[in-house]
Amino acid sequence: MTFELDDYIPNLSYDSVIFGFSGEKLKILILEYHNTETFALPGGFVRMDESLDNAVKRGLSERTGIDKIYLEQFHTFGSLERSNPAVMRKIFEGQGIFLNDHWMFGRFISVGYYALINYETVTPKPDALSDSIDWYDYDSLPELMQDHNLIVAKALEHLRTHLDQKLLSFNLLPELFTMKDLQQVYEAILGETQNRANFQRKMLGLGILERHEKLYSGGSHKAPFLYSFRKRPF
Amino acid sequence: MTFELDDYIPNLSYDSVIFGFSGEKLKILILEYHNTETFALPGGFVRMDESLDNAVKRGLSERTGIDKIYLEQFHTFGSLERSNPAVMRKIFEGQGIFLNDHWMFGRFISVGYYALINYETVTPKPDALSDSIDWYDYDSLPELMQDHNLIVAKALEHLRTHLDQKLLSFNLLPELFTMKDLQQVYEAILGETQNRANFQRKMLGLGILERHEKLYSGGSHKAPFLYSFRKRPF
DNA sequence: AAATATTGTTTCTTTGTGAAACAATAGTAA
DNA sequence: TTACTATTGTTTCACAAAGAAACAATATTT
Numbered sequence: 103m104t105f106e107l108d109d110y111i112p113n114l115s116y117d118s119v120i121f122g123f124s125g126e127k128l129k130i131l132i133l134e135y136h137n138t139e140t141f142a143l144p145g146g147f148v149r150m151d152e153s154l155d156n157a158v159k160r161g162l163s164e165r166t167g168i169d170k171i172y173l174e175q176f177h178t179f180g181s182l183e184r185s186n187p188a189v190m191r192k193i194f195e196g197q198g199i200f201l202n203d204h205w206m207f208g209r210f211i212s213v214g215y216y217a218l219i220n221y222e223t224v225t226p227k228p229d230a231l232s233d234s235i236d237w238y239d240y241d242s243l244p245e246l247m248q249d250h251n252l253i254v255a256k257a258l259e260h261l262r263t264h265l266d267q268k269l270l271s272f273n274l275l276p277e278l279f280t281m282k283d284l285q286q287v288y289e290a291i292l293g294e295t296q297n298r299a300n301f302q303r304k305m306l307g308l309g310i311l312e313r314h315e316k317l318y319s320g321g322s323h324k325a326p327f328l329y330s331f332r333k334r335p336f
Numbered sequence: 337m338t339f340e341l342d343d344y345i346p347n348l349s350y351d352s353v354i355f356g357f358s359g360e361k362l363k364i365l366i367l368e369y370h371n372t373e374t375f376a377l378p379g380g381f382v383r384m385d386e387s388l389d390n391a392v393k394r395g396l397s398e399r400t401g402i403d404k405i406y407l408e409q410f411h412t413f414g415s416l417e418r419s420n421p422a423v424m425r426k427i428f429e430g431q432g433i434f435l436n437d438h439w440m441f442g443r444f445i446s447v448g449y450y451a452l453i454n455y456e457t458v459t460p461k462p463d464a465l466s467d468s469i470d471w472y473d474y475d476s477l478p479e480l481m482q483d484h485n486l487i488v489a490k491a492l493e494h495l496r497t498h499l500d501q502k503l504l505s506f507n508l509l510p511e512l513f514t515m516k517d518l519q520q521v522y523e524a525i526l527g528e529t530q531n532r533a534n535f536q537r538k539m540l541g542l543g544i545l546e547r548h549e550k551l552y553s554g555g556s557h558k559a560p561f562l563y564s565f566r567k568r569p570f
Numbered sequence: 571a572a573a574t575a576t577t578g579t580t581t582c583t584t585t586g587t588g589a590a591a592c593a594a595t596a597g598t599a600a
Numbered sequence: 601t602t603a604c605t606a607t608t609g610t611t612t613c614a615c616a617a618a619g620a621a622a623c624a625a626t627a628t629t630t
Contacts, residue, residue: 111347113384114445150347154414154445178412178447180388211348211388211447213412281608300588302609322597323607515577534619536578541617556628557576 110147112205115212116158117145117179117250119257120168121291122221122237123274125283128290129221129237130254131166132244136196136233140189141244143253144235145212158215166235167227172271173215176260179249185209186248193231216257218272218291262292270310270331280317280326281305344381346439349446350392351379351413351484353491354402355525356455356471357508359517362524363455363471364488365400366478370430370467374423375478377487378469379446392449400469401461406505407449410494413483419443420482427465450491452506452525496526504544504565514551514560515539 120131132141146161148154155173163169187207194201201207221237228235238244243254261268265288275283285301305311312332316325354365366375380395382388389407397403421441428435435441455471462469472478474492477485495502499522509517519535539545546566550559 111445113345114348148414148445150442151416153416154412157414175412178388178409180382180391180447182385182387208384211345211382213414213445297588298608299590299610303587316596318596320597321607322599322605324595324609325597326608531619532577533579533621538618550627552627554628555576556574556630558578558626558628560577 109149109151111150113208113210115145115147115210116154116161117143117212117214117253118158118162118173119143119214119216119254120162120166120171121216121218121240121258121261123218123287123290124220124222125286126290128240130240130243131168131221131226131235132238132246133165133228133235134233135189135193135231138189138192138196140247141250142247143250154213158213165229165232168217168219168224171217171219172273173217174260174264174268174271175213175215177253177256178211178213179253180211181249182209184212184248189247197230212253214253214257216261218261218268218274220274220276258291265291266308278314278317278328278330280328282326284329343383343385345384347442347444349379349381349444350388350395351377351446351448351487352392352396352407353377353448353450353488354396354400354405355450355452355474355492355495357452357521357524358454358456359520360524362474364474364477365402365455365460365469366472366480367399367462367469368467369423369427369465372423372426372430374481375484376481377484388447392447399463399466402451402453402458405451405453406507407451408494408498408502408505409447409449411487411490412445412447413487414445415483416443418446418482423481431464446487448487448491450495452495452502452508454508454510492525499525500542512548512551512562512564514562516560518563 122129122131131144133144134141144162144165146157146165148157152160155175158173162171162173185208190206191201194206226235226237240254240258243251245251246254269287274287281302284305285296285298288301289295310332311329314328314330317328318325356363356365365378367378368375378396378399380391380399382391386394389409392407396405396407419442424440425435428440460469460471474488477488479485480488503521508521515536518539519530519532522530522535544566545563548562548564551562552559
């Protein structure tokens with residue numbers, strides 16, 4: 103991983119909240135930096151010659167191995183306290199880079215993005231800067247550096263209020279899924295149980311689902327229909 | 337206005353969409369730069385030693401004379417096409433500043449904010465960089481530089497979907513106002529007429545209004561009640 | 571005192587929502 | 601084959617919310 107510092111927009115970063123779900127609990131992807139005991143969201147910087155959206159996609163792919171996912175921008179964090187020279191210095195020294203003064207040690211304005219994926223379909227790989235990369239339950243996150251816990255909270259708030267509109271864009275579920283699968287997604291994200299009959303009515307009412315054959319799973323009960331998202335829901 | 341270029345975060349700007357309303361139409365505050373025939377949103381840069389939110393408040397106050405208003409951040413624009421070296425150079429040369437190469441001529445990532453005010457209660461004053469500053473009807477905006485027309489559209493979209501939650505924060509109406517005044521605000525922003533009886537029911541149902549004495553305007557008809565927003569609506 | 575314009579409220583109908591009951595069905599066990 | 605069970609799909613019912621219209625109240629003018 104090359105890291106020509108001066109190719110980047112100074113003092114600007116992004117942080118991404120990668121929500122993962124797989125049938126039950128909502129998880130979040132967290133990095134731990136080499137030699138720092140610091141937990142953080144996957145983030146990065148914007149090159150002079152790439153768009154903000156592309157920078158986030160590229161950086162996220164490099165740092166986590168996660169590729170081709172739908173990212174939603176939700177807020178830009180610009181308080182003055184957003185700097186961490188000690189940690190940044192340690193991270194760079196771990197890479198054999200020694201700097202006296204640099205914008206990397208100053209304050210950052212950071213653009214927040216989030217995504218929602220099926221964490222069983224990807225295997226995150228830590229990059230050179232990171233010790234580990236792991237999924238953490240939302241209910242038991244470690245303490246994150248700076249304001250990253252706040253960023254997570256704000257991302258989830260945004261996701262919850264826009265779930266109906268955004269669910270289509272996230273390729274969270276497999277191509278074919280049952281109504282129960284879909285309901286479990288909603289329950290994990292909203293953090294509360296949904297009424298089965300009304301949930302079905304609402305989802306079918308949105309007009310974004312296509313019904314397919316039934317799924318014979320072998321259980322001794324009625325087999326559920328399979329659904330997919332319509333490609334053109336209008 | 338001092339303008340020590342190196343005190344600012346490079347390549348980062350903000351743009352603000354100031355919606356104005358006064359009884360009928362929705363308007364937007366637009367600047368025209370000296371000697372450039374360029375119309376633009378009021379924008380500016382972020383100092384190294386101030387928060388993003390404060391930078392927007394300070395800059396807006398300096399450039400428009402508008403002070404102490406509630407600003408809502410809604411999106412950060414980061415496409416690669418966001419640069420305009422020719423216009424920037426002209427603006428600076430108009431100030432007697434001649435530069436060969438500088439981040440001001442490069443691309444910007446810009447954070448969008450909007451506000452909503454009663455345009456009769458403020459008198460915008462152009463700053464040194466600007467030729468004029470004027471209110472334009474939303475329906476007949478001039479062509480703005482760069483992607484500023486897109487920024488306006490996105491701001492209005494955000495305002496419309498969050499009007500109920502944000503209206504309290506904007507000090508758009510006078511301290512005391514009638515239900516009709518309030519309805520006209522909604523109709524101007526949402527761009528469609530509202531049913532009178534249901535609008536009243538909905539607004540009173542929100543529990544954010546306090547009813548006061550009647551307003552005797554002299555018209556030959558029943559006098560409407562005056563209302564104010566409750567200070568603690570919960 | 572009648573007329574008029576506008577506002578506040580009520581009524582009626584339609585639509586949406588939440589909870590429960592009912593119906594269908596794929597397998598299992600007698 | 602026939603009950604039995606677990607789960608799913610649908611319907612029903614009560615209730616709340618929303619939209620449209622009618623009705624009632626009231627400042628002012630004629």
